[in-house]
Amino acid sequence: MNIFVCVKQVPDTETKIIPTSDGSFIETASIKWIMNPYDEYAVEQALLIKTTIPEANVTVVRVGSVKDTEALRTAMAMGADEASHVAAGDNLDSYSIAKALKGAIEKTGRKPDIILAGKQAIDDDCLQVPQILAEMFNLPSVSVIVGFEMNGTTVKVKREVEGGALEVYEIATPVVLACNKGLNTPRYASLPGIMKAKKKPLAQLSLADVGVTDADRRVKYSGFKLPPEKPAGKKFDATDAAKQKDVVAQVVGLLRTEAKVL
Amino acid sequence: MDFALTSEQREIRELALKFARNEMIPLAQEYDEKGTFPTEIFKKAWELGLINVCIPAEYGGPGFTGLDGVIIGESLAYGCMGMNTSFMANDLALLPIVIGGTDEQKKKFLTPFTQEFKIASFCLTEPGNGSDAGGIKTSIKDGGDHWIINGEKMWITNAGYADLFVVYGTIDVTLKHKGISAVIVDAKTAGIVLGKKEDKMGHRSSDTRGVRFNNVKVPKENMLGKPGEGWAIAMSTLDHSRPLVASSALGGAQRALDLSIQYAKERIQFGVPIAKHQAVQFMIAEMGMKIEASRLLVHKAAWMCDQGIKNTEVASYAKAFASDSCMQITTDAVQIYGGYGYSKEYPVEKLMRDAKLIQIYEGTSQIQRLVMSRELLK
Ligand SMILES: Cc1cc2nc3c(=O)[nH]c(=O)nc-3n(C[C@H](O)[C@H](O)[C@H](O)COP(=O)(O)OP(=O)(O)OC[C@H]3O[C@@H](n4cnc5c(N)ncnc54)[C@H](O)[C@@H]3O)c2cc1C
Numbered sequence: 001m002n003i004f005v006c007v008k009q010v011p012d013t014e015t016k017i018i019p020t021s022d023g024s025f026i027e028t029a030s031i032k033w034i035m036n037p038y039d040e041y042a043v044e045q046a047l048l049i050k051t052t053i054p055e056a057n058v059t060v061v062r063v064g065s066v067k068d069t070e071a072l073r074t075a076m077a078m079g080a081d082e083a084s085h086v087a088a089g090d091n092l093d094s095y096s097i098a099k100a101l102k103g104a105i106e107k108t109g110r111k112p113d114i115i116l117a118g119k120q121a122i123d124d125d126c127l128q129v130p131q132i133l134a135e136m137f138n139l140p141s142v143s144v145i146v147g148f149e150m151n152g153t154t155v156k157v158k159r160e161v162e163g164g165a166l167e168v169y170e171i172a173t174p175v176v177l178a179c180n181k182g183l184n185t186p187r188y189a190s191l192p193g194i195m196k197a198k199k200k201p202l203a204q205l206s207l208a209d210v211g212v213t214d215a216d217r218r219v220k221y222s223g224f225k226l227p228p229e230k231p232a233g234k235k236f237d238a239t240d241a242a243k244q245k246d247v248v249a250q251v252v253g254l255l256r257t258e259a260k261v262l
Numbered sequence: 263m264d265f266a267l268t269s270e271q272r273e274i275r276e277l278a279l280k281f282a283r284n285e286m287i288p289l290a291q292e293y294d295e296k297g298t299f300p301t302e303i304f305k306k307a308w309e310l311g312l313i314n315v316c317i318p319a320e321y322g323g324p325g326f327t328g329l330d331g332v333i334i335g336e337s338l339a340y341g342c343m344g345m346n347t348s349f350m351a352n353d354l355a356l357l358p359i360v361i362g363g364t365d366e367q368k369k370k371f372l373t374p375f376t377q378e379f380k381i382a383s384f385c386l387t388e389p390g391n392g393s394d395a396g397g398i399k400t401s402i403k404d405g406g407d408h409w410i411i412n413g414e415k416m417w418i419t420n421a422g423y424a425d426l427f428v429v430y431g432t433i434d435v436t437l438k439h440k441g442i443s444a445v446i447v448d449a450k451t452a453g454i455v456l457g458k459k460e461d462k463m464g465h466r467s468s469d470t471r472g473v474r475f476n477n478v479k480v481p482k483e484n485m486l487g488k489p490g491e492g493w494a495i496a497m498s499t500l501d502h503s504r505p506l507v508a509s510s511a512l513g514g515a516q517r518a519l520d521l522s523i524q525y526a527k528e529r530i531q532f533g534v535p536i537a538k539h540q541a542v543q544f545m546i547a548e549m550g551m552k553i554e555a556s557r558l559l560v561h562k563a564a565w566m567c568d569q570g571i572k573n574t575e576v577a578s579y580a581k582a583f584a585s586d587s588c589m590q591i592t593t594d595a596v597q598i599y600g601g602y603g604y605s606k607e608y609p610v611e612k613l614m615r616d617a618k619l620i621q622i623y624e625g626t627s628q629i630q631r632l633v634m635s636r637e638l639l640k
Contacts, residue, residue, distance in 0.1 A: 073273060188281060191311030191324055194273050
């Protein structure tokens with residue numbers, strides 16, 4: 001059984017994002033990269049499947065810059081068997097990324113049974129690579145999964161919908177699944193795991209190797225800038241009962257004239 | 263010359279820091295308050311390979327360098343200096359075996375620590391002998407086919423939970439240093455009496471007690487080296503362990519700096535964040551400078567030891583500088599937090615209490631200066 005896990009390397013959640021001076025992208029030089037937190041659930045799910053099906057192969061695939069391969073090494077230290085890395089800029093659009101992931105998976109020569117990914121990347125929050133990838137492979141997909149069971153060649157997954165209700169799907173593999181928080185508890189990479197990961201195969205590919213060109217770009221970024229700083233909030237003192245009527249009138253007035261919400 | 267960590271060392275640090283943030287920091291305050299021994303956290307850290315990192319690969323250990331060890335030590339102390347004292351005590355107890363043990367002793371005593379979660383204690387200090395460790399009085403007598411230990415040890419970390427003790431004693435107190443010998447003692451041996459848990463100022467989650475040895479019989483093959491070789495083993499152990507203990511001061515200091523920066527940017531006084539006041543800026547600058555210098559010393563002392571270069575003097579620089587700096591930095595962190603810093607609601611007062619111990623154990627800051635000057639004036 002072949003399990004593929006798509007992982008993205010994203011800026012650490014505490015990173016202060018600064019646009020480059022020409023506004024073409026963000027400053028990446030001082031960023032600390034981590035594995036996208038939602039992808040950790042995907043890696044963990046793959047490893048959980050592997051504990052019940054020991055002959056399963058878990059390959060992690062990533063598209064992105066070569067500066068650091070933290071995310072792939074972490075996944076292998078957690079227990080994934082091998083990795084493929086497609087070298088590319090960090091500002092590709094979702095379509096190009098999905099196409100590159102598909103190319104990298106095909107390059108391994110193995111037919112995927114299950115492709116796992118995080119439901120979204122916490123940097124650009126596009127929430128669409130798993131779905132595009134499924135479309136390209138012509139496979140069914142379920143996103144935002146919080147429950148997983150494997151029964152032979154079918155999987156039973158639970159998906160969270162508005163209001164806390166769950167949808168339950170039974171699907172024959174191959175399938176693409178996008179994982180949400182709550183699916184499992186990702187393990188730590190252990191120190192022996194880190195040492196072992198160094199000896200695991202990591203295939204290095206270029207965009208050309210996986211057949212992606214500039215023409216595949218569907219989204220062009222016209223510029224990056226910080227949102228305007230929020231002006232400080234206004235405080236109204238209404239502790240004095242006698243003044244309350246006045247204060248209410250003031251607030252309503254400002255909501256009309258300044259905030260223009262009334 | 264290269265100051266960069268290897269990619270593997272960066273990964274090790276990330277793992278240890280992640281563990282410190284997720285597993286240790288959330289419980290540090292409560293465990294300190296209640297004096298809870300961190301058994302579960304200790305075990306979890308062991309499962310991830312973060313404990314007993316001094317054990318060589320031949321005996322089932324990770325095959326790490328001393329430099330790797332101080333990187334892990336700093337990161338775990340970042341989570342809680344107190345819990346880290348318990349973790350680190352395992353290394354301090356096992357190091358004499360790594361350094362002075364025979365192949366057989368290493369297989370017998372080190373390997374089980376890699377296969378099962380076990381706790382060890384290092385017993386050198388006595389009620390009457392702390393800094394003057396050469397004057398210890400615990401006796402180790404020849405009982406024919408075994409050794410007999412009699413005496414009292416004091417301030418023994420992990421004593422209440424230990425599976426194994428490494429005990430220093432003397433075969434003849436008149437021989438001074440030349441009589442000192444080290445034996446490995448199974449904690450289940452008859453005649454070992456534990457004292458009550460000390461109620462301490464800081465490091466309250468670590469377990470510290472007196473231990474009495476009443477006619478404790480130990481197999482002959484449990485002595486490290488020959489009778490009288492204990493002092494040399496102890497001294498050589500210090501060259502390895504002082505950088506490690508220094509690394510815990512470094513982790514505590516880094517935590518104090520990170521918290522101070524965060525608070526100074528949030529707390530508004532006189533209409534601006536206090537980080538805009540130069541007096542606060544300078545305290546933060548001082549912290550950063552001392553941490554950077556401590557880290558360079560700690561890494562160098564560990565690196566020298568790994569290279570087989572005599573590091574006694576630099577290890578003392580690292581231990582004294584890092585622990586004295588940690589004391590200053592954590593005190594200033596309380597200052598930056600003001601009244602809030604003095605409350606147990608906030609994390610910095612604990613750092614200040616925890617910092618104090620690192621200036622005391624594994625050779626006080628005064629003893630470190632004694633070692634340095636002795637080396638310099640040789
Ligand atoms: C919480 C805790 C955990 C510990 N864990 C362990 C452990 O696991 N195993 C173990 O063996 N020990 C342990 N110790 C003991 C520790 O190493 C000793 O407390 C330390 O070495 C100091 O000894 P002392 O307390 O007897 O102080 P003393 O030696 O009595 O020193 C008192 C003061 O006199 C100063 N002083 C002494 N001699 C000189 C000198 N020649 N020149 C200048 N100043 C001097 C000291 O610097 C200090 O300021 C622990 C201690 C504590 C508090």
